[in-house]
Amino acid sequence: MELFGDTRSRHAARQTWQRRQRQRRRRRIVFGTTLAILVLIAGAVWYGVRELLTLREVADYPGTGTTEVVVQVEQGDTTRAIAARLVSENVVKSVRAFTLAAEDSDQIRSVQPGYYVMRHRMSGDAAVHQLLAPAARVGQLSIRSGLQLDDVVLPDGKVVPGILSRISQASCAELNGVSTCVPPEELRRAIAATAPATLGVPDWALQAVLRVEPARRLEGLIMPGNYHVRPGSTGVELLVQMMSTSSARLQATGMPAGAQATGYTPYEVLIIASIIQREAIPADFGKVARVVYNRLADGMPLQMDSTINYPLRRQELTTSDADRATPGPYNTYLNRGLPPSPIATPSAEALAAAMHPEPGPWRYFVKCRADGTSCFSVTIEQHRAAVADARRRGIF
Template sequence: MKSNKKKVIILVSSVVLLILIGVMFVIYESGPYNKNNGEDIVVDIPMGSTVNNVADILKENNLIKNEFIFKMNFKIKNNYSHMKSGKYLLNQKLSNSDIIDKLVSGQMYQEGIKVTIPEGSTSNEIISLLVKNELGKKEDFEELVSNPSNFYDDFEFLNQKDIKNLEGFLYPSTYYFDEDSKPKDIIKEMLNLFNKNYTDELKKEQKERKMTLQEVINLASIVEKEAVIDEDRPIIASVFYNRLDEGMPLQSDATIQYVFETRKKSITYKDLKIDSPYNSYVVKGLPPTPIANPSIKSIKAVLEPAHTDYLYFVANIDGGNVYSKTYDEHIKNVQKYRKDRDERNKALEAASEAEKEKE
């Protein structure tokens, strides 16, 4: 009896040991091919590649230890169909999991001239960036941006009466352009990314709000310029909707800034009287065109605004806004902001002087 019990213990222990060895083997084989070698290599995954093809390519480039283990990891971590073809920058320090994440998320290696267009950039600022990177002449880009009809064949959404130029539709992102790229192809790439991000769901919400595409992007561009933190975007959008519903002017400094070739440090009382269709202190409704190229966050804020009764807002020293329903409340908030700002500036000056005395 004792002999049988001993045999069972030995058998169970052997099975557990084999399992542990198997687990350790899988962990080891799933790890980096060489954790000390971070030299990057470009690996091309052809269109239509199967996981077997990918495993072969990675093994040939000494990026994985075991093809079977890699395929097993891929199956456990993701469905094979999620894999994206293209060029990837990989190295031997990456584990199977790291490589799979890149293949599934499409973190592809990009070649060419890198141009990053910040959210809220104007078309003039974008053109300056492109010219600075020697991707074309200023006048060529200006002609393309001022004439949406150049792109009607490729982008049907632009063929609308109230879309006068491409301001608002040059999607902010990081791009990689070939040195010999033509200006029209560069603009097309930006428009294509806008079209891709302006999803059917957003189009449905636009239709439900009974707005044109230009109206959505126009208002989103103002929200983009007024918002400092993401949480404020839907609330700012609601304020502007409320003002439009009340027949009030939008009273946005950002629209006046658009008139000037170079952004001013602050808008003066004299600027508030400037004769321009972009002066939203005088002219009611939306300006003639968007005033910038907004992020998708601001576009969504316009299509999914907060529900508020606010008609006014002013910045606070923490970077956000303070909102109010009445003008009297707004004046109090403005006074508080100015007081807080002045006190903070005095404190900063005092701290700066103290630092100088220590030196």
């Protein structure tokens, strides 16, 4: 009986011990869970307090600002880089004021390089709102291939704004009630009166442009593409901004090194490219380039109507007998060799054709299809037949 009693006693003791162990484990779990919750709550409280203190500590201007100022956003700028530039221009009081406001806008990443009208002493929120407003962006222009510095009148009387007119329009903004527009005439005077090197003419073109009529010295040197100019700049400053971008684009086409194989100077290749641009559609650029080189090699006049039209500032498919008989440096019917300057802005494709003309014996070409395609000939007899056929079909 005592043995049986001892067994029961030990069993009861073991159950008591196990029950106490389970209670201890539960207490530890409850304590751990409670502690974790308290830590999370404390962290959240601290984060909130810290953010509140941060907001209170951010240096910021109140309101929408005072006087207007033009600010540049450069390619590759981050939000912080934009903020730093705004601080340097006294648009916002601190980088943090702008970046905090920008965190609430998904559109801030869509801000494009260029110039924007902002105000001094703006709040971060106001600066973000202004930067995203379409009307704030200024100084944009697009140059397409084939344009001249001056306006051109089409056969139907429509005026195509030239490069100078487009720069003038892009220079316009209203800053504090004052227009920043620079008229085309002022740009023309700036070209004529300023040293080409000061304007940013590439070294390989400097000597050649000095022999060109002063007002035409930048003809053909402003490449196609989109540009950004700073409203409020002088005429010279606007031209320097344009030439800085264009010179890089010219170099990207392979100029001047790509001209070496032609036997002509880079500036002469630029002239040839401008003629190709005005005479043909892209599909024919290579053949027209070969016609030009073949005629130059043979000592033949180029006889290009585009060069006749150039000083007349109009575009005609054909020119009159009187026009072709009028002496002048751009009359390639009366003069042999190249005209003194480019006659338009060549595209990268036209420059490529001028540097790498298509092989062939052609000396003549004429537009012979409604889509602008030309027919090429080796002899004058073949050419005259192609001209007669094109006229019979109403091409011109």
